[in-house]
Amino acid sequence: MRILVLGAGGTGGYFGSRLLAAGRDVTFLVRPRRAALLAERGLHVRSPVGHLDLPAPPTVTADALDAPFDLILLSCKAYDLDSAMDAFAPAVGPHTRILPLLNGMRHLEVLRERFGHEAVLGGLCLISAALDAEGRIQHFAPAHKLVFGELDPQATSSEPAVLKVLDDAGFDVRLSENIRQEMWEKWVLIANLAGITCLMRASVGDIIAAGAGDLALKLWDECAAVATQCGYPPGEEATQRVRRIITDVDSVLMASMLRDVESGSRTEGDHILGDLLRRGGEGNYPVLRAAHLHVRAYEARRERVTQGK
Numbered sequence: 001m002r003i004l005v006l007g008a009g010g011t012g013g014y015f016g017s018r019l020l021a022a023g024r025d026v027t028f029l030v031r032p033r034r035a036a037l038l039a040e041r042g043l044h045v046r047s048p049v050g051h052l053d054l055p056a057p058p059t060v061t062a063d064a065l066d067a068p069f070d071l072i073l074l075s076c077k078a079y080d081l082d083s084a085m086d087a088f089a090p091a092v093g094p095h096t097r098i099l100p101l102l103n104g105m106r107h108l109e110v111l112r113e114r115f116g117h118e119a120v121l122g123g124l125c126l127i128s129a130a131l132d133a134e135g136r137i138q139h140f141a142p143a144h145k146l147v148f149g150e151l152d153p154q155a156t157s158s159e160p161a162v163l164k165v166l167d168d169a170g171f172d173v174r175l176s177e178n179i180r181q182e183m184w185e186k187w188v189l190i191a192n193l194a195g196i197t198c199l200m201r202a203s204v205g206d207i208i209a210a211g212a213g214d215l216a217l218k219l220w221d222e223c224a225a226v227a228t229q230c231g232y233p234p235g236e237e238a239t240q241r242v243r244r245i246i247t248d249v250d251s252v253l254m255a256s257m258l259r260d261v262e263s264g265s266r267t268e269g270d271h272i273l274g275d276l277l278r279r280g281g282e283g284n285y286p287v288l289r290a291a292h293l294h295v296r297a298y299e300a301r302r303e304r305v306t307q308g309k
């Protein structure tokens with residue numbers, strides 16, 4: 001099975017490297033700058049579960065793609081989805097499966113609209129990884145799980161083939177019977193954590209120390225209410241997990257979205273917070289709205305400053 005990994009960043013670089021090291025047929029679809037860097041320095045993973053050094057990872061740029069792949073691992077940020085789709089479109093044939101790793105849900109509709117419902121799998125990953133200044137993949141904690149499944153239960157399935165190629169490749173993988181529910185549960189966790197840590201510009205423990213722990217819980221209630229309204233009420237286990245995370249007084253955890261804000265980078269605020277708020281329709285979600293507007297204001301300022309205004 002030929003695998004195309006779009007992006008060699010935190011997630012794509014990590015899972016793609018593990019697959020490559022396990023002998024799978026992997027090619028990274030990258031932009032010219034990253035292609036040059038990978039050719040010059042190779043692809044390196046620094047991980048608590050074992051480093052990887054791949055001197056010459058196979059890469060391709062969009063202009064050179066001319067044949068379908070069997071599986072496309074999509075690992076761009078949400079704000080790059082349109083350009084990513086344009087880039088990998090020539091690699092989509094009648095039997096290609098696209099497995100996105102993005103947080104949130106909106107990308108599924110966009111991908112299905114463009115490439116057809118049958119092409120797109122649901123997917124998520126449980127990992128904390130990022131590119132460092134040298135272009136290496138830093139894997140921060142041992143967790144490295146990829147979960148995927150059919151979005152429509154009645155779909156004729158190539159799941160066994162996809163599972164086979166992802167299995168036993170140096171990370172955990174699981175086929176989900178209900179990937180939409182699992183994606184929603186992950187989404188509301190991220191929205192809660194990103195929303196409150198961005199709004200307060202602080203870690204979970206600092207937020208509680210400031211006396212704002214009740215706001216974190218209020219945001220959880222709002223996120224869970226939107227999910228419930230959309231038909232995906234978070235299960236008991238997911239609810240308890242999130243409540244544990246956001247009420248941990250000793251926690252220095254902050255969402256990667258806050259790290260993006262602090263480094264002046266673009267965020268996935270619209271995809272993670274804005275889309276959730278939109279799906280809440282006319283409902284009253286004041287903390288979610290404040291969190292979304294806070295990140296929007298940051299983006300507006302960033303854009304203005306970038307344009308030199």
Ligand SMILES: NC(=O)C1=CN([C@@H]2O[C@H](COP(=O)(O)OP(=O)(O)OC[C@H]3O[C@@H](n4cnc5c(N)ncnc54)[C@H](OP(=O)(O)O)[C@@H]3O)[C@@H](O)[C@H]2O)C=CC1
Nearest residue numbers: 007009010011030031075076080083084102103127128129
């Ligand atoms: N990092 C993590 O720990 C986790 C991330 N996620 C989610 O996974 C998704 C990806 O995140 P992450 O891997 O961190 O993101 P990164 O920014 O680290 O990597 C994204 C990569 O996509 C590449 N890319 C974007 N557009 C294109 C294009 N048109 N053609 C080729 N390459 C392209 C970028 O390339 P370039 O270098 O050229 O900009 C970049 O290397 C996000 O939705 C995130 O929320 C989910 C769980 C954990």
Ligand SMILES: CC(C)(CO)C(=O)C(=O)O
Nearest residue numbers: 127128190254255256257
């Ligand atoms: C849940 C968490 C914090 C794990 O790293 C995350 O994925 C994020 O903030 O984007």
